Amino acid sequence: MPQNTPVATAPAGTPTSISQGSRTKGGIGESTLRPDGTLKVTGEFAYSSDMWHEDMLWGHTLRSTVAHAEIKSIDVSEALATPGVYAVLTYDDLPTEVKNYGLEIQDTPVLAHGKVRHHGEPVALVAADHPETARRAAAKIKIEYVELPLITDEASATAPDAVLVHEGRADHHIGHVPHPNILHRQPIVRGNADEAAERADVIVKGDYTFGMQDQAFLGPESGLAVPSEDGGVELYVATQWLHSDLRQIAPVLGLPEEKVRMTLSGVGGAFGGREDLSMQIHACLLALRTGKPVKIVYNRFESFFGHVHRHPAKLHYEHGATRDGKLTHMKCRIVLDGGAYASASPAVVGNAASLSVGPYVLDDVDIEALALYSNNPPCGAMRGFGAVQACFAYEAQMDKLAAELDMDPVEFRQLNAMEQGTLMPTGQPVDSPAPVAELLRRVKARPLPPEQQWLAAGEEADVRALPGGLSNTTHGEGVVRGVGYAVGIKNVGFSEGFDDYSTARVRMEVVGGEPVVTVHTAMAEVGQGGVTVHAQIARTELGVAQVTIRPADTQVGSAGSTSASRQTYVTGGAVKHTCENVREKVLEIGRRRFGSYHPAWATAELRLEGGKVVTDGGEVLADLVDVLESEAVDLELEWRHRPTEAFDLVTGQGNGHVQYSFAAHRAVVEVDTELGLVKVIELAVAQDVGKALNPLSVVGQIQGGTTQGLGVAVMEEIIVDPKTAKVRNPSFTDYLIPTILDTPTIPVDVLELADDHAPYGLRGVGEAPTLSSTPAVLAAIRNATGLELNRTPVRPEHLTGT
Amino acid sequence: MRVNFTVNGRQQEADDVWEGESLLYVLRERMGLPGSKNACEQGECGSCTVRLDGVPVCSCLVAAGQVEGREVVTVEGLADFAKQRAEHGCATRACGTSLQDAQQWEAGPQHSQTGEGAELSPIQQAFIDAGAVQCGFCTPGLLVAADELLERNAEPSDADIREALSGNLCRCTGYEKILDAVRLAAARQEEAV
Missing domain, CATH: 3.30.365.10 (Aldehyde oxidase/xanthine dehydrogenase, molybdopterin binding domain)
Incomplete structure (x- = not known):
C-alpha cells in the first residue's frame, strides 16, 4: 500500500466564485435573489457530501455501543485484513501529544482513550475503497467493554458516591462549581427576591421539562480530505466556522495551521450542529495515513451521534405579582444536561441565566443556571442557545400568573414588558429599541383564522385540515380550538467578553x-x-x-x-x-x-x-x-462590534451582551382531545429586525425558526433511555421533524426599529423566532384542553392521560 | 452486476454494481449525478426523489437492479424534461424519447460558474424567485415532486400542494416559501397557456 504519496488535482465539487449582476441597484433593503440559487435548483451546487476525487477512499467511524465503559481491549486485526481496507486507526495511532479537542474546553478525545463516556463515541476509524467495505470492516473490530455506573441526571451526577465523568478536571470552571460533575454554574442576583416576594399578592411556582432537540439539518456531516505535496492537507467540509475548526484540527495532526487548508464546501443546514468538529480530524488522519483522498459521509443514523444536541433542561420558576398585575420578583433554577463533553455548554449556561427573566421588567431576581456532565449524548449549540429552554418556562409562568390574576395574558405581559432603558438582570441596560408590547399587540390584532376550516372546501370534512391529517382519524368530533401567545428575548453575537x-x-x-x-x-x-x-x-x-x-x-x-x-x-x-x-x-x-x-x-x-x-x-x-x-x-x-464583559461569577452582573432580538408569536391550534393529536392551524409572528437587509430572506429566517420551535412543541425529541443512556430514536422514522402538512400558515409582521449601534441599524434575525414559537403552541394547547402541560414536546398521552 | 437504464433521456450503463446498492448510490457515485441528495436513506425525507418511469420515488429505496431498462429523471434533467413536456405535451415514458433525441443528447451549455443564463424549468425559477431555497439540500427532491404535481394538476389548491409535498422534509424554510413557489409556478404556467 502506498504511504504518503501526494495527490495534486482539485476534486470534483470544489467550490468556485459566484458572480451576480443586478439590473436594479441591488443594494441593502432589496429582496435580491440568492447568487447560489441557480446552482442549487439545478443540482449543480456541490455539498460536502458531493465532493469526489479520483482514487479516493471512504472513511467510516466505529462508535461505542455503550454509554459509559472502560475499554479493556481493541482488536483491529480482522478489519485490517479485509480486502479493500487501507487503514484502521485507534487512539494509539494519533500522531501527536494533542489527542483532545473542544470549542472551549479540550475535553473531547479524537478517538476514545481507555474509556467511552457516551453512546456513539468514536472509537476507531476505517478507510476502504467502498463505503460498504469500510462499514463491514469496522464491524469486525472487536472491542471489550467493562461497563461503568451511569450519570444520567442531576441526582446521579451529584450523589455522594457519584463516579466522575471527567477525572482530574483542570479547566477554568472547576474552581467555581459545587461538584466536578457540574461543568459550569452561573448565578445572577439582583435586588432582593425574598423581600420583594412579600409584596406579592399571588405567587406562582412551576417545574418544567424541556426535551432534547436535534438540529436535524438535512445534509449530514461530510467532507473530503486530500493530502498535499507539502505534507499538509486540503480539507473540504461543511462547518459553521472554518477558523475555529482549524485551531482544533491542526494541533492534533501536528501540522502548522497554514498546512491545513480548509475550504467551505456546500453546507446542508447547520442550526448550531456544526459548531463542533465531527469528521474533520478523522478524515485528515486517514488521508495523511494512506496518502489518498478520504471522504467521510455520515448517514442519518450516525448524524444523530455525530453532533451535539440542544440541552434538555429541568427548570424551576417562581414568580410573584401584585393584584394590579405588576411582577414583584422571580426566582429560578435551570439545570441543563450537557452530556459527556463540554462543547458550548458554558456559554449556553451564561445565556440561560442572563436571559432567564425574559423580556420583562423585574428588579428583584435570584437566578441559578448550571450544566451537568453526564453520560448522556453531548449537548451544545442549537438555534436559540439556552434562551429557548428559559422562554418555554417563563412564558408558561406568565400565563399562570395572568390566570391567577384573572387578567388577559397579552395585557399582563404588556404591563410588564421591557422597553428601551430597562435593566437586564445582569445590570446591563437595554440601549436600543425593545418593542415587546408592540410585537404582542401586532400578533393579537391579527384576525383569527375561521373556525372549522376543515369544512371550508365544501360539505365533506377535508381531513388534511384536521388533527391526524391523512390518517383520517376525525372529521371534527372531539376537536377543540385554543389560542396562545408568547414573546421572547435573544442575545445577538458572542457574549461575555469574547473577542467577536x-x-x-x-x-x-x-x-x-x-x-x-x-x-x-x-x-x-x-x-x-x-x-x-x-x-x-x-x-x-x-x-x-x-x-x-x-x-x-x-x-x-x-x-x-x-x-x-x-x-x-x-x-x-x-x-x-x-x-x-x-x-x-x-x-x-x-x-x-x-x-x-x-x-x-x-x-x-x-x-x-x-x-x-x-x-x-x-x-x-x-x-x-x-x-x-x-x-x-x-x-x-x-x-x-463593541466589546462585552464577563458575568461576575457570584452576582452575575456585567455588560455581557451586544444586542437583543425580540419576537412574539400567536399560535392557533386544534386538538383532537380523544386521540391527543394536535394540529397547529396558524402561527403568526411579529419580530423587530432593526433593518431588513433582504426582506425575502428575513421572512424566510423567521418562518424557518418558527417551524423549529413548532417541532419541539409537538413532536421533536431525542429519547435517551435513562437506564442505559442509549439513544433510542436516531432516525427520521423515529425522530420526527415537521412536514409541510404539520406546518401551518406563518404570517410574518416585520418591524424595523433601528439599533444605532449596529451596521445599518440591523438586528440579528435567525434565532428569536425559535424561542417564542414553542411556548405559544404550548399555551394554545393548554387553552384548548385546560391541561397544565409542563413539558415539551407534548405527546398524545399527555393530552389523553393514557 | 451491470445495470442499463435511461437517465435524463440518455442511455447509461453502470458496471460492478453491488446487489445492495441503491439507485441513489449509482446516480451519485457511479454516474456523476450528485444532484439527488442522501439525507436519511429511509425514504423519510424525500431529498433523493427522482422520477422512475414518470413516478416520483425515493431513489434511496430503489435497488439499482430494479431500474434495469427503465427511465429515470433527476433534478439535473428537470429543465430539459419540463421543456420537452411544454413543447411536445409530454415528457414521460408515454411519449418517450426518440432514439434520435437520445443519441443527440448532450449536457447543457456549460454555464458560467454562477449558473446564470441556465435554462430553468418554471418550478426551478419559481423556487429561486419565491425564496424557497435556503441551504438547498431538500431542493432537488422538492423540485422533482413539485414538478410532477404541476404536471398532473395545473391548479393545485394549498391542500393539494401540502399533500403532494408531504414526503419531502425541509428544515430551513418552514415551507411557506415553498408553497409560494409552487403557487407562483402554477400561476405562470396558467399565464403561459
Whole structure:
C-alpha cells in the first residue's frame, strides 16, 4: 500500500466564485435573489457530501455501543485484513501529544482513550475503497467493554458516591462549581427576591421539562480530505466556522495551521450542529495515513451521534405579582444536561441565566443556571442557545400568573414588558429599541383564522385540515380550538467578553469595461443567505452592479461563527467597513487623477453610485472605469462590534451582551382531545429586525425558526433511555421533524426599529423566532384542553392521560 | 452486476454494481449525478426523489437492479424534461424519447460558474424567485415532486400542494416559501397557456 504519496488535482465539487449582476441597484433593503440559487435548483451546487476525487477512499467511524465503559481491549486485526481496507486507526495511532479537542474546553478525545463516556463515541476509524467495505470492516473490530455506573441526571451526577465523568478536571470552571460533575454554574442576583416576594399578592411556582432537540439539518456531516505535496492537507467540509475548526484540527495532526487548508464546501443546514468538529480530524488522519483522498459521509443514523444536541433542561420558576398585575420578583433554577463533553455548554449556561427573566421588567431576581456532565449524548449549540429552554418556562409562568390574576395574558405581559432603558438582570441596560408590547399587540390584532376550516372546501370534512391529517382519524368530533401567545428575548453575537470579530477582503477593479467588486470572507454560508447580503452591501457601498463572492476558505482571516444570529451584523459589518475603506482609496485615486478638474473632489461628500463618483448633490464627477483604469484596490480588514464583559461569577452582573432580538408569536391550534393529536392551524409572528437587509430572506429566517420551535412543541425529541443512556430514536422514522402538512400558515409582521449601534441599524434575525414559537403552541394547547402541560414536546398521552 | 437504464433521456450503463446498492448510490457515485441528495436513506425525507418511469420515488429505496431498462429523471434533467413536456405535451415514458433525441443528447451549455443564463424549468425559477431555497439540500427532491404535481394538476389548491409535498422534509424554510413557489409556478404556467 502506498504511504504518503501526494495527490495534486482539485476534486470534483470544489467550490468556485459566484458572480451576480443586478439590473436594479441591488443594494441593502432589496429582496435580491440568492447568487447560489441557480446552482442549487439545478443540482449543480456541490455539498460536502458531493465532493469526489479520483482514487479516493471512504472513511467510516466505529462508535461505542455503550454509554459509559472502560475499554479493556481493541482488536483491529480482522478489519485490517479485509480486502479493500487501507487503514484502521485507534487512539494509539494519533500522531501527536494533542489527542483532545473542544470549542472551549479540550475535553473531547479524537478517538476514545481507555474509556467511552457516551453512546456513539468514536472509537476507531476505517478507510476502504467502498463505503460498504469500510462499514463491514469496522464491524469486525472487536472491542471489550467493562461497563461503568451511569450519570444520567442531576441526582446521579451529584450523589455522594457519584463516579466522575471527567477525572482530574483542570479547566477554568472547576474552581467555581459545587461538584466536578457540574461543568459550569452561573448565578445572577439582583435586588432582593425574598423581600420583594412579600409584596406579592399571588405567587406562582412551576417545574418544567424541556426535551432534547436535534438540529436535524438535512445534509449530514461530510467532507473530503486530500493530502498535499507539502505534507499538509486540503480539507473540504461543511462547518459553521472554518477558523475555529482549524485551531482544533491542526494541533492534533501536528501540522502548522497554514498546512491545513480548509475550504467551505456546500453546507446542508447547520442550526448550531456544526459548531463542533465531527469528521474533520478523522478524515485528515486517514488521508495523511494512506496518502489518498478520504471522504467521510455520515448517514442519518450516525448524524444523530455525530453532533451535539440542544440541552434538555429541568427548570424551576417562581414568580410573584401584585393584584394590579405588576411582577414583584422571580426566582429560578435551570439545570441543563450537557452530556459527556463540554462543547458550548458554558456559554449556553451564561445565556440561560442572563436571559432567564425574559423580556420583562423585574428588579428583584435570584437566578441559578448550571450544566451537568453526564453520560448522556453531548449537548451544545442549537438555534436559540439556552434562551429557548428559559422562554418555554417563563412564558408558561406568565400565563399562570395572568390566570391567577384573572387578567388577559397579552395585557399582563404588556404591563410588564421591557422597553428601551430597562435593566437586564445582569445590570446591563437595554440601549436600543425593545418593542415587546408592540410585537404582542401586532400578533393579537391579527384576525383569527375561521373556525372549522376543515369544512371550508365544501360539505365533506377535508381531513388534511384536521388533527391526524391523512390518517383520517376525525372529521371534527372531539376537536377543540385554543389560542396562545408568547414573546421572547435573544442575545445577538458572542457574549461575555469574547473577542467577536470578522474579517473581509474586498477588491475593486475594472473587468471588461465595468467596475466589479470581489468579496472574500471565511463566512460559512449555511443557507441563511449571507452571500446574498454581502453582494448587497458591496453594491450599496461601492455603487457597482457586478459582485463576485469568493468561496469561503482559510486563505482569508476569520469571519467568526455562523451562529448567535451574528453573521449579517459582524461579517456584514466587516464587509461594510472594508468597502468604506476601499471607497476612500478609490476616491483618493480619483482626487489624484481628476481633483484639479472640479472643486467638488475636495469639498463635497462623495459617494459611489451607478458605477460613478457622485457628489451628495447628485452631480457626476467621474466614471469609476476612468478613475480606476487598470488599478485595483484590494483591502483585507477586521471589524469588531463593541466589546462585552464577563458575568461576575457570584452576582452575575456585567455588560455581557451586544444586542437583543425580540419576537412574539400567536399560535392557533386544534386538538383532537380523544386521540391527543394536535394540529397547529396558524402561527403568526411579529419580530423587530432593526433593518431588513433582504426582506425575502428575513421572512424566510423567521418562518424557518418558527417551524423549529413548532417541532419541539409537538413532536421533536431525542429519547435517551435513562437506564442505559442509549439513544433510542436516531432516525427520521423515529425522530420526527415537521412536514409541510404539520406546518401551518406563518404570517410574518416585520418591524424595523433601528439599533444605532449596529451596521445599518440591523438586528440579528435567525434565532428569536425559535424561542417564542414553542411556548405559544404550548399555551394554545393548554387553552384548548385546560391541561397544565409542563413539558415539551407534548405527546398524545399527555393530552389523553393514557 | 451491470445495470442499463435511461437517465435524463440518455442511455447509461453502470458496471460492478453491488446487489445492495441503491439507485441513489449509482446516480451519485457511479454516474456523476450528485444532484439527488442522501439525507436519511429511509425514504423519510424525500431529498433523493427522482422520477422512475414518470413516478416520483425515493431513489434511496430503489435497488439499482430494479431500474434495469427503465427511465429515470433527476433534478439535473428537470429543465430539459419540463421543456420537452411544454413543447411536445409530454415528457414521460408515454411519449418517450426518440432514439434520435437520445443519441443527440448532450449536457447543457456549460454555464458560467454562477449558473446564470441556465435554462430553468418554471418550478426551478419559481423556487429561486419565491425564496424557497435556503441551504438547498431538500431542493432537488422538492423540485422533482413539485414538478410532477404541476404536471398532473395545473391548479393545485394549498391542500393539494401540502399533500403532494408531504414526503419531502425541509428544515430551513418552514415551507411557506415553498408553497409560494409552487403557487407562483402554477400561476405562470396558467399565464403561459
